[in-house]
Amino acid sequence: MTKPHRSLFLIRAIMGLLLPFLAATGLKAAETRAAVAANFTLAAKEIGNAFEKETSHRVMFSFASTGQLYTQISHGAPFDLFLAADQDRADKTVANGLAVPDSRFTYALGRIALYSNTLGGSVSAETLLNTEVRKIAIANPATAPYGAAAVTALRRLGFHEQLQGKLVFGANIAQAFQFVHTRNAELGIIALSQIATSRDGARWIIPEDLYPPIAQDAVLLKRGADNEAAKAFMAFLKGAEALAIIRKYGYGSPEQNATPNHEAKP
Numbered sequence: 475m476t477k478p479h480r481s482l483f484l485i486r487a488i489m490g491l492l493l494p495f496l497a498a499t500g501l502k503a504a505e506t507r508a509a510v511a512a513n514f515t516l517a518a519k520e521i522g523n524a525f526e527k528e529t530s531h532r533v534m535f536s537f538a539s540t541g542q543l544y545t546q547i548s549h550g551a552p553f554d555l556f557l558a559a560d561q562d563r564a565d566k567t568v569a570n571g572l573a574v575p576d577s578r579f580t581y582a583l584g585r586i587a588l589y590s591n592t593l594g595g596s597v598s599a600e601t602l603l604n605t606e607v608r609k610i611a612i613a614n615p616a617t618a619p620y621g622a623a624a625v626t627a628l629r630r631l632g633f634h635e636q637l638q639g640k641l642v643f644g645a646n647i648a649q650a651f652q653f654v655h656t657r658n659a660e661l662g663i664i665a666l667s668q669i670a671t672s673r674d675g676a677r678w679i680i681p682e683d684l685y686p687p688i689a690q691d692a693v694l695l696k697r698g699a700d701n702e703a704a705k706a707f708m709a710f711l712k713g714a715e716a717l718a719i720i721r722k723y724g725y726g727s728p729e730q731n732a733t734p735n736h737e738a739k740p
Contacts, residue, residue, distance in 0.1 A: 505532035506703035507552060509543040511559035511690065512613075512646035513584060513620055513665035517723040518557065524719065525710045531703035539646035541617025547572055547695065554698025555707060557690070559584065559647075560619040564691035577694035581711050583726030584688030585666040586623050589651075591675040592660045598678050601661065602633050610640045611653035611662035620647045623685040624663035630684045670724030690725075 510518045515537050522533045536543070536553070544563040547553055548570065556573065558564040561580070567573035590597050593606070602610065613621030621643065628634040642658075644650030647665050654662035654675075669677055692711060698704030710716055717727045 504703035508555040554704035573693040609659035611659035666724035
């Protein structure tokens with residue numbers, strides 16, 4: 475056999491070995507849709523990129539308030555996963571037969587912060603009573619757990635009654651942040667995750683004894699029960715790489731959920 479023919483033979487032999495492997499890998503790659511609480515937007519996008527790089531699966535996110543997402547899910551919205559900003563709505567999906575039993579776990583512990591993009595210097599609890607402050611943005615407490623936490627903190631500070639006329643409500647925590655970021659409100663009580671990686675503005679991390687723990691739970695919805703990408707993302711969310719990203723954005727991370735990331739590989 476001549477040298478060119480021998481090289482061609484080797485190439486064909488190698489391709490013959492690789493093609494079945496590549497085909498099998500392609501068959502395992504899948505995509506999933508996740509309904510995600512607005513406060514977790516930045517962290518979810520970074521975790522999603524890491525997940526896709528690690529597994530070849532694709533995850534598509536829809537962000538809104540937890541209350542809005544739960545309503546969509548209960549009306550048949552085509553989501554495979556639900557990453558709530560509380561435990562109550564995640565628990566309801568299980569109780570109402572919308573999620574896989576025993577799939578629920580806490581993926582992050584949320585924190586809130588007082589933030590200003592307008593006032594100079596530092597901010598603190600006393601800044602809430604500053605006469606220059608005309609508007610204080612929070613998320614709608616009826617649908618957003620971070621808004622409910624903000625109201626509780628104001629009550630425990632003894633400020634809620636006198637500040638009610640200044641409160642402006644975002645549909646979710648992302649909109650509340652935008653009110654402050656665009657200077658349509660002098661102050662906002664927002665998710666710490668929204669400013670954890672930025673040095674812009676002034677902030678006061680609100681002590682955790684001023685509001686109930688914001689334990690954020692994830693569930694695998696019935697629609698995603700047989701979706702390999704959905705199950706892999708749930709496993710990846712418990713892994714060390716995802717937990718490092720969660721901590722990066724200012725969340726507490728439930729370490730007991732940590733598992734090796736190789737469990738999420740296809």
